[in-house]
Amino acid sequence: MTNPRPTTQLIASNVHQLAATKLAAVGQRYTANRRAVVEALLILPGPATIAELLNAGQGLAQSSTYRNLVVLEEVGVVHRIVTSDDHGRFELTEAITGQHHHHLICEQCGIIIDVTLDATVEAALERSLAQGAANHRFRGLHHRVDLLGVCRGCDGRAGPPVRQ
Amino acid sequence: MTNPRPTTQLIASNVHQLAATKLAAVGQRYTANRRAVVEALLILPGPATIAELLNAGQGLAQSSTYRNLVVLEEVGVVHRIVTSDDHGRFELTEAITGQHHHHLICEQCGIIIDVTLDATVEAALERSLAQGAANHRFRGLHHRVDLLGVCRGCDGRAGPPVRQ
DNA sequence: TTTACTGCAAAGGGTTTGCAACATG
């Protein structure tokens, strides 16, 4: 298991172009606001909260940002992650970044760190999940692997009791 | 990957006794309401929403149920699952049921189906995650593997666009 | 000039909390 390449090293122009294409395919525009959201997601390290996006992007309205995230999610540019720390987090999709990865989620502070598994484990997992899905006539689309625990920053210090 | 034994086949008295013990360890009582919640979780097939618990248990107050779930979660009897379908779901912990399992989550209706992976896949996954956690000085506590997709009931019929 | 997009303010809705009454050890 290794760290995925930081998104900041992705070729931003490609990401923007892909995003624009995906939006255009359903008759939507790649506006300055939407570009700012994607830009913020490229820069921020790991999945970002709305608050972080509003800080990073300059002068974005909250409601527009939520709305744009919905649109970006619908066209497969952005992915929403829900944990139990009371606010959603957003990241660029694997279709955009080309990087299949998983998450270390801190149960104290909610921070999410991206990691990758090695290919053989991924493959075995895929097979096993596919079989289980078949048993239930469940049409599996994608899997999610998270490691819940305590991040380096929170470990040791007394954190607030966080659920999950 | 096989189906886990339905929780209804668990020996309920053991579960209740364990729950009572865990509560007693922190000076809390295993009241009728709390027992009713655990009972409902034993009976209901898979992780249950608050609404389902309120229906199953007879005359439970919403606020008390939320509070009891918090307490039961703190002592390790109950586990909260958050997906993006707008309400949390609750299940008995593996410490109580002794059944490590994972989830098939329907992105249309939010239903969650329990499944297990075979042991070799689990072991490989554990190792891989442990290594990744070490790289980030992240103290991993437990993992979560979900398969997102469309359940048998929702497949085919036009569902509402559900996020994630 | 039609349709998509924006931003303010208000509404929604699951979850949490204040508080007085109750139950339990």
Added chain:
DNA sequence: CATGTTGCAAACCCTTTGCAGTAAA
């Protein structure tokens, strides 16, 4: 009787929506 528990109602807070105005094709 001291402490944990309950339930009603109100508050919370993240998220969504109504609506009038703006921008882009």
